[in-house]
Amino acid sequence: MPHQTDHSFSVIARQQLPWLYSLARRVAGNRAEDVVQDCLIRAYKAYGSLEDVQAAPAWFRQILINCARDMHRKEKRRVDESPLDDTPEQTLYRRIVDEDPLPYSETVHIDFLHSFSEEDVWNVLDQLQPIYRIPLVLVHMEGQSTADVARMLGVPRNTVLSWLHRGREKFEKEMWEYADENDLLRDLAGAER
Amino acid sequence: MIDCTEAVRQLWDFLENDLEADDRDNVEEHLSFCRTCCGEVRFAEELRDVMKDAARAHVPDDVAKRMGDLLDELEESQP
Incomplete structure (x- = not known):
C-alpha cells in the first residue's frame, strides 16, 4: 500500500466510484454493479502497483475494462468478428x-x-x-x-x-x-x- | 478523389480528428462539393452529442450503499 494516508485506497476509490459506475453502465449494461464490484476488489489487491495517485482514473479505467471483458468472455457470448462486408450498411x-x-x-x-x-x-x-x-x-x-x-x-x-x-x-x-x-x-x- | 461511400466510411474518424493528413484532405475535398455528405457530417456530429449527453449515469442509492459497504469491508480486512 502507498504510504500517503490521504491517498488510502478507500478514499481514492470513493472519488472514482461515480464515473466508474457510469462507465460500467455503458460497457456492461445491467451488469454494471457486478463489474464495478469486481473492479474494486482487483484494484484493492493491486493498489501497491499504483505509484502516482494522479494516474488513478486511467488505472481504474483499465481495470474496469479488463473486468468487463473477462465477464463477457465467461458468458461466452458469441461474437461476430467476420470481415466487414464490402457492401456497407445504409447509414x-x-x-x-x-x-x-x-x-x-x-x-x-x-x-x-x-x-x-x-x-x-x-x-x-x-x-x-x-x-x-x-x-x-x-x-x-x-x-x-x-x-x-x-x-x-x-x-x-x-x-x-x-x-x-x-x-x-x-x-x-x-x-x-x-x-x-x-x-x-x-x-x-x-x-x- | 474519394466517393461518397469512402467519405462516409471515414467521417467519424474525421470528426474525431483521427485521420492522417492526406485522408483528412480527401474528406474535406469531398465535402466541398457533396451536400449529401455534408448532411451526413452534421448528423454524425449531432449523434455524437446525443451519445456524449448519455455518458453520465447516476449511481443508484442502493448501489452506492453496497459499494460503500464493500469498500468498508476491504478497508477493515487490511492487515
Whole structure:
C-alpha cells in the first residue's frame, strides 16, 4: 500500500466510484454493479502497483475494462468478428431520408435523434456485442483516442478502427429498430401534428 | 478523389480528428462539393452529442450503499 494516508485506497476509490459506475453502465449494461464490484476488489489487491495517485482514473479505467471483458468472455457470448462486408450498411442519415418517418418535419434528422432519452441510448448500446460496444463507448463517449484504446485493449489500432466502424454501423441500425419497436417515431409524429 | 461511400466510411474518424493528413484532405475535398455528405457530417456530429449527453449515469442509492459497504469491508480486512 502507498504510504500517503490521504491517498488510502478507500478514499481514492470513493472519488472514482461515480464515473466508474457510469462507465460500467455503458460497457456492461445491467451488469454494471457486478463489474464495478469486481473492479474494486482487483484494484484493492493491486493498489501497491499504483505509484502516482494522479494516474488513478486511467488505472481504474483499465481495470474496469479488463473486468468487463473477462465477464463477457465467461458468458461466452458469441461474437461476430467476420470481415466487414464490402457492401456497407445504409447509414441512419440516408435511411431517415428514404423512409421519411416525419413528413411534416423540416428537421427530421434532429427530431429523430432528440426522440431518444439517455435511457434509450443505453438500451441501444446494450444491443451491441461487447467487442463493438466497448470501443464505441471509450472513443465516442469517453473521448479516448483510438491509439489509447488500442493499448488498453491490447490490440493493433487498425483492429480498433475496424471494430469502431462496424460498431457505429450496428449502433445506427439498432437505433432505427429501437425507435420503431418502441414507437418513438409514432409519438413524435403525433406530437408534430 | 474519394466517393461518397469512402467519405462516409471515414467521417467519424474525421470528426474525431483521427485521420492522417492526406485522408483528412480527401474528406474535406469531398465535402466541398457533396451536400449529401455534408448532411451526413452534421448528423454524425449531432449523434455524437446525443451519445456524449448519455455518458453520465447516476449511481443508484442502493448501489452506492453496497459499494460503500464493500469498500468498508476491504478497508477493515487490511492487515
